[in-house]
Amino acid sequence: MPRSLWRGSLSFGLVNVPVALVSAVRDLDVHFHQLHADTHARLEVRRVCKKGGHEVPYEEIGYGYEIEKGKQVVLTQQELDAAQPEKTRTIDITEFVDVDQIDPVLYDHPYFLIPDDTGEGPARAYRLLVEVMEQQGRAALGTLVLRTKEHLVAILVREGLLQATTMAFPNEVRPVSDLDLPGKDAKPKPKELQNAVALVEELSRDFEPERYKDRHRERLLEIIERKRKGQTIEAPAEPETPQAVPDLLEALERSLAEVRGS
Amino acid sequence: MPRSIWNGAIAFGAVTVPVKVFGALEDRAIHFSEVHLADGGGIAHQLVDPTTGDEVPRDKVVKGYEVSPGKWVVVTNDEIKAADQPRRKAVEVEDFVPGDQIDPVFYDKAYNLAPQDGAERGYALLVAALEKTGRVAIGRVVLRTKEQVVAVRPAGDDGLLRMHTMHASDEIVSGDDLDVPTPKKKPAKREVEMAGKLVEGLATDFDPDRYHDSYRERVLELVKRKAKGEEIEVKEPERPEPSDDLLAALQASLDAVGGNGKPKKSGSRRKKR
Numbered sequence: 001m002p003r004s005l006w007r008g009s010l011s012f013g014l015v016n017v018p019v020a021l022v023s024a025v026r027d028l029d030v031h032f033h034q035l036h037a038d039t040h041a042r043l044e045v046r047r048v049c050k051k052g053g054h055e056v057p058y059e060e061i062g063y064g065y066e067i068e069k070g071k072q073v074v075l076t077q078q079e080l081d082a083a084q085p086e087k088t089r090t091i092d093i094t095e096f097v098d099v100d101q102i103d104p105v106l107y108d109h110p111y112f113l114i115p116d117d118t119g120e121g122p123a124r125a126y127r128l129l130v131e132v133m134e135q136q137g138r139a140a141l142g143t144l145v146l147r148t149k150e151h152l153v154a155i156l157v158r159e160g161l162l163q164a165t166t167m168a169f170p171n172e173v174r175p176v177s178d179l180d181l182p183g184k185d186a187k188p189k190p191k192e193l194q195n196a197v198a199l200v201e202e203l204s205r206d207f208e209p210e211r212y213k214d215r216h217r218e219r220l221l222e223i224i225e226r227k228r229k230g231q232t233i234e235a236p237a238e239p240e241t242p243q244a245v246p247d248l249l250e251a252l253e254r255s256l257a258e259v260r261g262s
Numbered sequence: 263m264p265r266s267i268w269n270g271a272i273a274f275g276a277v278t279v280p281v282k283v284f285g286a287l288e289d290r291a292i293h294f295s296e297v298h299l300a301d302g303g304g305i306a307h308q309l310v311d312p313t314t315g316d317e318v319p320r321d322k323v324v325k326g327y328e329v330s331p332g333k334w335v336v337v338t339n340d341e342i343k344a345a346d347q348p349r350r351k352a353v354e355v356e357d358f359v360p361g362d363q364i365d366p367v368f369y370d371k372a373y374n375l376a377p378q379d380g381a382e383r384g385y386a387l388l389v390a391a392l393e394k395t396g397r398v399a400i401g402r403v404v405l406r407t408k409e410q411v412v413a414v415r416p417a418g419d420d421g422l423l424r425m426h427t428m429h430a431s432d433e434i435v436s437g438d439d440l441d442v443p444t445p446k447k448k449p450a451k452r453e454v455e456m457a458g459k460l461v462e463g464l465a466t467d468f469d470p471d472r473y474h475d476s477y478r479e480r481v482l483e484l485v486k487r488k489a490k491g492e493e494i495e496v497k498e499p500e501r502p503e504p505s506d507d508l509l510a511a512l513q514a515s516l517d518a519v520g521g522n523g524k525p526k527k528s529g530s531r532r533k534k535r
Contacts, residue, residue, distance in 0.1 A: 002435065009502045013460050013515025016502040024367065024435045032325040032337070036311050036318055040326060040334050043318055046310045047296065051303030061305060063294035065485050073489045074297045075481075078496045083480040085499035096461050101468035104366045105286050105417065105424060112435065114442050121506040128449035128508065132457040138465060143477075149291045150477035159437030163367070170470030172290050176420045178264055179284065179374060182382035188390050196391035199275050200358045204397055207359035209368060209431035212400065212411040217430075219345040219409075224327045228335045235340040239404075240350040242271040242278040244381040255275025 002026070006146060007116050008089040010129070010155075010162075017125045018117040019091075021144075024110040024163055030220045063148065080148060087145045091153055091164070096138040102154060106167040113155065113162040126162070133157050188248075195252035202259045268405055269378065270351035272388065272414060272423075278352065279377065279384035286372035286424060292481055339407070346409040353412055353425070355401040361415055364398060367434060369413070369426040389423060392416045400428075449508070456512040463519050 004020035011017075034043045047056050062074045081088045091113075115126040133140065133156070140155040144166065151166035188196070223233055245251040266282035273279075296305035308317045325342075326334035348354075377385035392399065398415040410427045417424040449457075488494055505511040 002439070007501075009504075011502060012457075013512065014518065015457075015505045015508065015511045015515065018501065018504050022435075022440065025429050025433045026435055028430070028433050030327065032327055033334075034309060034323050035326040035334055035336065037322045037324045039311070039313070040336070041311050041313045042326075042334075043309045043323065044312050046308045047305050048308050049298040049301065049303040050306050051298070051301050056298045056305060060299050062297045062299040064297035064304070065292065065294055067485060067489050071489070072295075072297070072302075073485045074299065074302060075294075075484065075488065075494075076299065076496075078498075079484060079488070079494045080481060081499050082494060082496050083484050084477045085497060087477055089499040089501045094464070096465045097468040103417070103470075104369055104426070105372045107366050107369055107372075110367045112437070112440060114440055117504060118443055119504065119506075120445055120447070121508065122504045123443045123445035124447060124449055125505055125508055125511075127445050128453055128457055131449055131454055132461055135454075135458060136461050136465075138461065141468075141473075143473075145477050148294060148481070150475045152473050158367070161437045161440065161442060165366070168287050169290070169473055169475050171474070172287050174264070174284065174286055174288050174374065176374070176418065176422050179376040179422070181421050182377060182386040186382040186386040188383065188387040192387055193390050193394070196277075196387050197394050199277075200391050200395050200397050203274065203355070204358040204360075204395070207363035207400070209434075211357075212402075212428065212430065214411075214430040214432075215402075216346055216409040220342065223341055223345050224329065224335050224337060227337055227341065228329055233337075233341040233344050236344045236347040239348045241269075242273065242280060242350050242352050244271075244280050244378070244384055245276065245278055248277065248384055248387060251276040251278075255277060259275065 004114075004116070006144070008091065008144075010091050010093070010113060010142075012093045012129060012140070015125055015129075016090075017115065017129065018122050019113040019126070019162075020116040021111045021113060021164065024112050024158075028214065028217060030217055030224075081145075084145065084150075087143060087150060091142040091144050091155075093140045093142045093155070095141050096133075096136065097141055099137075099139040099154070099156060102139065102167075103173075105173055106152070106170065107154075108151065108166040108168060110163055110165045112158075113164045130157055130160060130162060133162075192249055192252065195249065195256060199252060199255050199259065202256065266376075267373075270353065270403065271381075272355065272375070272399070272401070273350075273352040274355035274388075274399065274401075277384060277388075279388055280381045281375045281377055281385065281423070283425065284374045284376065286374045290475070290478070292478060343407045346404045346407070348404045348409070351404075353399075353401040353403040353414065355399045355414070357400045358392075358395070358397040359400055361396055361398040364413060368428045368431075370429055371427045373425040373427075375414070375423040375425055385423065386421060388414075389416045389421050392423075453508055453512060456509075456516060460512065460515055460519070
């Protein structure tokens with residue numbers, strides 16, 4: 001059972017359900033530790049005060065904000081929590097929207113919300129929310145403060161549980177106008193589009209997530225195993241930098257011929 | 263024009279479209295520095311050898327993987343880089359899949375793509391072909407030292423391609439992995455109906471302009487007040503009491519929003535679909 005990283009209340013109208021937030025993705029990356037080069041002792045990170053060089057326990061650390069050059073205001077976690085107390089402990093569902101209207105660029109991290117109480121009341125209130133939301137097929141929207149940042153949250157039903165995905169606020173999405181996107185003069189010719197569509201269709205299949213294994217993880221463990229056996233690992237060659245194809249139509253026709261096996 | 267974080271191509275079939283990659287989101291979080299509350303001193307992070315208690319200089323630090331308890335294999339950055347050896351700097355597209363089949367739970371980080379000089383027509387062609395077919399390209403690319411599975415999809419009406427790095431399927435936690443209590447009594451039909459009415463009353467269009475990070479503003483206010491020397495009142499944030507009488511809580515919620523199922527506080531901005 002994963003650890004919960006937030007405990008609070010999900011509130012919907014005047015119905016309050018005590019909930020805990022647990023991650024809906026697990027980190028399976030290969031992690032390295034920092035070691036002493038000579039002794040291979042595993043190193044630790046120590047927080048040290050620059051005034052005097054003494055170690056500082058976590059509870060004695062505050063949040064400094066530079067309000068103007070050289071002038072810093074320090075806040076404690078308790079003061080930060082007091083900025084908007086209701087948001088620190090409650091996800092207040094303010095509206096229900098059509099999930100297709102949410103731009104996936106906003107999605108940050110998926111979590112499960114699970115009942116954080118063994119009582120019959122909370123378990124039933126949770127089940128009621130699941131049932132109703134499943135019926136209505138909408139995403140519930142609310143906000144949540146984690147540590148020092150507020151997130152927009154979309155709540156959906158997945159596998160009979162409430163899945164809450166933290167989201168960026170829409171004003172955090174970079175404007176597309178900052179990018180040099182192709183103008184009208186780059187519009188594809190009908191024959192090019194026809195061939196490109198044919199190529200996409202030829203290479204199409206259903207989305208099966210199991211097909212896309214994390215090969216990096218496997219290969220990194222292989223490298224570690226080879227190193228353990230005392231083998232020498234060669235540094236890889238620099239990858240080539242591909243150029244734009246000079247003739248789009250020709251490249252499309254060549255691709256089509258290849259995938260069609262002629 | 264912002265700075266790109268990576269330059270490479272999108273490759274499908276024999277077609278290569280060189281692109282520049284940008285972060286899709288701007289970090290607007292308030293950044294704090296760590297401070298020792300007792301004396302206002304800044305905090306430094308030191309790497310320390312716990313067996314001696316001494317700080318270890320950076321050039322004496324190596325990366326290790328624990329193959330069995332206490333047994334470490336040391337690897338260098340170049341060796342880590344040797345794990346994935348791409349032939350070229352490119353997103354190698356493997357498949358095209360229907361966009362509506364991808365659960366957004368798979369999406370991790372989002373990037374904007376822009377064509378490099380001379381690749382505008384190839385870029386526009388890929389956008390048009392994906393839009394016409396409703397497909398999303400799934401491929402692999404080595405970013406920094408790590409191969410990632412990515413989805414490339416057209417986004418919005420501006421002819422933009424967005425790239426999302428993706429979680430592997432074994433990284434997605436299943437509901438079965440969680441221990442969730444089931445109630446002895448299922449919610450009653452009446453409760454489901456009333457809750458349904460409440461949901462309908464709160465149904466609206468997703469309007470990106472409506473959502474703001476109000477906490478951020480409140481924290482900045484707090485900073486200003488504290489700068490003036492004001493005392494900040496600290497109250498332990500309360501967690502609301504769980505609703506034991508569901509039916510009563512639902513009835514009270516519906517009463518509060520008025521008989522028509524629309525919430526009072528909504529005002530005129532809320533559109534009913």
